[in-house]
Amino acid sequence: MTATLALPQDYPNTGRPVPGPVASLRGVGFSYGQVKALQHVDFDVRPGELVALLGPNGAGKTTAVHLLLGLLKPSAGTVSVCGGNPVHSEVRTRIGAMLQVAKVPETLRVKEHIDLFSSYYPQPLPLPQTLAIAGLESIGDRLFGELSGGQRQRVLFALALCGDPDVVFLDEPTVGLDVEARRTLWVEIRNLVARGKTVLLTTHYLEEADALADRVVVIHQGKIIAEGTPAEIKQQTAGKLIRCLSRLDIETVRSLPGVLEVARDRDAIEIRAAEAEPILRELFARDPHLANVEVSSAGLEEAFLALTQDRNAETKSRRA
């Protein structure tokens, strides 16, 4: 598994000239007291790109976004956005941000929130355009407190883009939304890129990174563990999980071509493989009593477990 990983330093390898990054972290570390939230993190977001920072909860995604916004000071390394330090407001006029927030003032109208944030920027979008882009035309006069979860997220999205910034950071933009609201926001995020903006979003949904991103940076326990196109990442982290009742013994199953891993779980066996169909064909051919077959996509969380277990095993063997 580790052998096929495209590590950050191997990327990009396209051969064509690469424009300078709009946002970058270089050797960045950050600690909350004793807890190391980020260690030696390097990554770039290039102009016009949509990069997804993908990782489980607590991986350090939000910390990375806060560092890029100048809300936190790195304990090591450098942060640069639009060629400058994001703590300066001249740099901030070119950044839009959608952060996770527990409570937004509920007694202001949608239009009023947008009007206020627009005033912070030198060349904001006209209010009707901001409302249209975020799909808020019909609810501009509503108080924030009266909105549904999806509408609230779209208002925060509108606040991120109302200043017509060059780069937009979206921290878990669709967390807690239902499927429909999530898809609506996806369309709006895609439109942002179509309009020439550079976008960095964080997510813990592989599906979301897949649907939106040009490039995915996978982060786990404060370190970048993989980087590549969604297709590359999926190939490395996803795969299929087959669960069935079989009379075949584990060793036989393990010897089938394409099988990555086999484990016994109570009566059933669980087989991990890149593709399910060839293995299913073999299993049916060899075991006429094969029953209760379930095939699922291996979850991202499981893939992370597999990845980190590999890493832990490596460290142990090196120590031994």
Next chain:
Amino acid sequence: MTTLSTALATPTLSRPLGRTVTIYLKEAKYEFLKSLRLRAYSFSTIGFPLMFYILFGLVMGKQSIGDVNLTKYLLATYGTFGIMGASLYGTAGALAAERGLGWLQVKRASPMPPFAYFTAKVVKSMIFSAVVVLLLFFLGFTFGGVSMPAPDAVRLFAILVAGSLPFCAMGLALGYFLGPNSAPAILNMIYFPLSFCSGLWIPFIFLPRLMREIALFLPPYHLAQLALSVFGAGQPESAWSHWGALIGFSLICLGVARFGLHRDSGKTYG
């Protein structure tokens, strides 16, 4: 491709003065609207002092303190009580909630001039203070038989509204150290005892001796004395000692608030 080339240009910010003024005005306007619509704030900051004044000033106000009628005397002290509530809750309550629940962080990530945020809270608190004082005047003059020359009324109003500033400073300092959920309860525990001990509810001379000695160290006492001195009902200390105490208190609070602001810069919330 224009967006891409601008994305790589050198950043420059020269925000014209007019735009900066616009930001400050909008920030204050929306801060005011937000609080006005928030009934927990607007009803209680305006309602409490009026209710207390009606109960203790109008209903029971037949006595006099020296040669000043109680309804007139309490106009100054409940005025102090009113502006103190509007200022403390308007700054500390709002700041603690917005800071603790992540909203301030969203604003800090934007190019908002940070000073505009605090100025808006202070301006809003002063407007609410002015409204409370005017309503108390209305009650006192119309139903309480209070009378005073117009210049005195203007001076009393000006002292009370300016007196909002030390409590805004206090509120900003508290806002940096109170949790979003506990803030209202803790503010009540500060606001009510402080008001009582400073002689805002019961005239100073009726307080026990120990309490009168403590009162000398309490900022609301000094503001109330300044207000009372407009119609000669204050204690004999000089006005400068009261102004000095209030200015010194404000500076200490601003120092604490500044410390809180800088402490926040290296932290995250929510």
